[in-house]
Amino acid sequence: MFRNSILRLSSSIQPYGTKSRLVTIVCQRSFYSTQNSGIEFKENSIQVNDTAYHRDDWTNVTPTVLSKLERKLHLQPRNPIGIIRQLIEDHFNDFATFNNVSPIVTTQQNFDDLLIPKDHPSRTKSDNYYFNKDTVLRAHTSAHQLQGLASGANKFLISGDVYRRDEIDSSHYPVFHQIEGLAYFGGQDEDQVAAIQADLEKAKPIPANIEIVDDTVIHAGNPKQDRHSQVVMTPLVAHLKHSINSMICHLFADEPNLKVRWIEAYFPFTSPSYEVEIFYQGEWLEVLGCGVVQQTLLDKGNRHDAVGWAFGMGLERLAMVLFGIPDIRLFWSQDNRFIDQFTPGQINKFQAFSKYPPCIKDISFWLPPTEWHDNNFCESIRGVAGDLVENVKVIDDFVHPKTNRRSLCYRIMYRSMDRNVTNDEINEIQEKVRSTVEQEFGVELREKK
Incomplete structure (x- = not known):
């Protein structure tokens, strides 16, 4: 909305997350555990507490983002x-x-009720988290x-x-x-x-x-x-x-x-x-x-x-x-x-308790002929690295003069907010990022391992 927006809601609406249970998230036969309420990724549906949302071509919600609910x-x-x-x-x-x-709301609530046109770019999969074509975060x-x-x-x-x-x-x-x-x-x-x-x-x-x-x-x-x-x-x-x-x-x-x-x-x-x-x-x-x-x-x-x-x-x-x-x-x-730095009802300036050094890695690849969205690429990296990733930016965008193929090089900055990370730890994460990006988007990595 105002990208800040307008809102409202009824006193009859039930709060969410009233139960605290271990969550087992299963995605493509991989298991993830969090300390949030019951979420399970199945082949044809996503279960959130007592509700199952069927999966379709619009489904792009991730275990990482659902772990924040x-x-x-x-x-x-x-x-x-x-x-x-x-x-x-x-x-x-x-x-x-x-x-x-x-x-978790309907697309009717999120878009149609607010007079957002059917073809408006704010509805795209690259900007939103869909359970299916009718349900969205x-x-x-x-x-x-x-x-x-x-x-x-x-x-x-x-x-x-x-x-x-x-x-x-x-x-x-x-x-x-x-x-x-x-x-x-x-x-x-x-x-x-x-x-x-x-x-x-x-x-x-x-x-x-x-x-x-x-x-x-x-x-x-x-x-x-x-x-x-x-x-x-x-x-x-x-x-x-x-x-x-x-x-x-x-x-x-x-x-x-x-x-x-x-x-x-x-x-x-x-x-x-x-x-x-x-x-x-x-x-x-x-x-x-x-x-x-x-x-x-x-x-x-x-x-x-x-x-x-x-x-x-x-x-x-x-x-x-x-x-x-x-x-x-x-x-x-x-x-x-x-x-512990903050007190209810008071505004006081944050005092940095430590600034751990970053670990910087680059990844470059040739793009496939399909449409490319930076948001989807960033979402994939978040899915692997979580909150260890601090910044992702394009440092090179090249089109080959003969083949007309496009190549991108991204610089990824890893840093923990509360501990030192080791090179070995980040190297392992970076390899998972490379593998995930290659498989998920069909890119051709330029630097082979």
């Missing part, structure tokens, strides 16, 4: 992800909260939007783990976390305006330490929707902006000269739409996306007489900024030297 970092009170989630929920104290909902918490609108709460937050295939570096991981909020006001125009104004009159003023840069206006390039009157849109957008500005002030309370910038944006599910940036340590950083909810979405949720706004934001990016965390893999660390 039970971690739920956003619910761990001493993890920076959980601390920020709680601070935001505390700030929006009149919002209902939904934060323990299964990330959610790519955004917005997958629960209609359930939220059905919950009866007119203001609500949803947070959770989301899943996307991605590159490998210090700021990208296949599992990350989002929090989103939505508020709507029902009735006739005069009722909506009265409710919005009453909320604004109760709101605390924006602190003096914030400088707001905002020259956005509603116009043809970032329009109000046809069904919305200007008399309602003016206070509704003011309510949205005050809510977001006050939340940012709450999170950056210790920043002496905070600067916030509003810029126009486009999202298919809001109009008008905005992105919000903060000026932090000498550069502008995007914090979230937001806007006035498309009336079509409210109609789908049987809120035909309502208007509303929504925002969505990624928690990892914000936590890396606020806590000074240099590598996204650290959030998944169970090392007490990491966990």
Whole structure:
């Protein structure tokens, strides 16, 4: 969604992962064990707890990513992800909260309900984790939007783990976390305006330490929707902006000269739409996306007489900024030297406890004539090396002038966040990577062993 998004969900939704059992993951007759709940890869299905999902041509979910289902970092009170989630929920104290909902959703929920076209690139297998063509690990918490609108709460937050295939570096991981909020006001125009104004009159003023840069206006390039009157849109957008500005002030309370910038944006599910940036340590950083909810979405949720706004934001990016965390893999660390640095309800800077040396390996190969996706290559490496892989980047892209064959060379950086790794250990992993890539993608390795 906002790649930060919109969300929602119903109070009737059951939390996932309430049982803690040994997981045996079987994939192509290979057995993997984790300490998460029961997952089993069978020839024709994938079993997750008590539910079996049939396999088809779309199936690309991996044992590695499913092993993260039970971690739920956003619910761990001493993890920076959980601390920020709680601070935001505390700030929006009149919002209902939904934060323990299964990330396994239908493609209808993940795409169609959010007006994402059938041919949109965000639906591709190279960007998502599919159980089958109808079932996917959610790519955004917005997958629960209609359930939220059905919950009866007119203001609500949803947070959770989301899943996307991605590159490998210090700021990208296949599992990350989002929090989103939505508020709507029902009735006739005069009722909506009265409710919005009453909320604004109760709101605390924006602190003096914030400088707001905002020259956005509603116009043809970032329009109000046809069904919305200007008399309602003016206070509704003011309510949205005050809510977001006050939340940012709450999170950056210790920043002496905070600067916030509003810029126009486009999202298919809001109009008008905005992105919000903060000026932090000498550069502008995007914090979230937001806007006035498309009336079509409210109609789908049987809120035909309502208007509303929504925002969505990624928690990892914000936590890396606020806590000074240099590598996204650290959030998944169970090392007490990491966990014990943090206190619920407080933001304090991370103190590096060690920086272990990296081990760098290259792999080069001729590509097959089929389509190539970096995300699939990175996913394959993660499947072998897990969190020991820190960075993967292309260092050479060559097309042979006579054969027109294309060759790629990738540099893979291995490093553990909590221990030294040996050359022998990494050599063994690298050989498994080479073998896996050769078999899975049909490449021709250029350097033979």
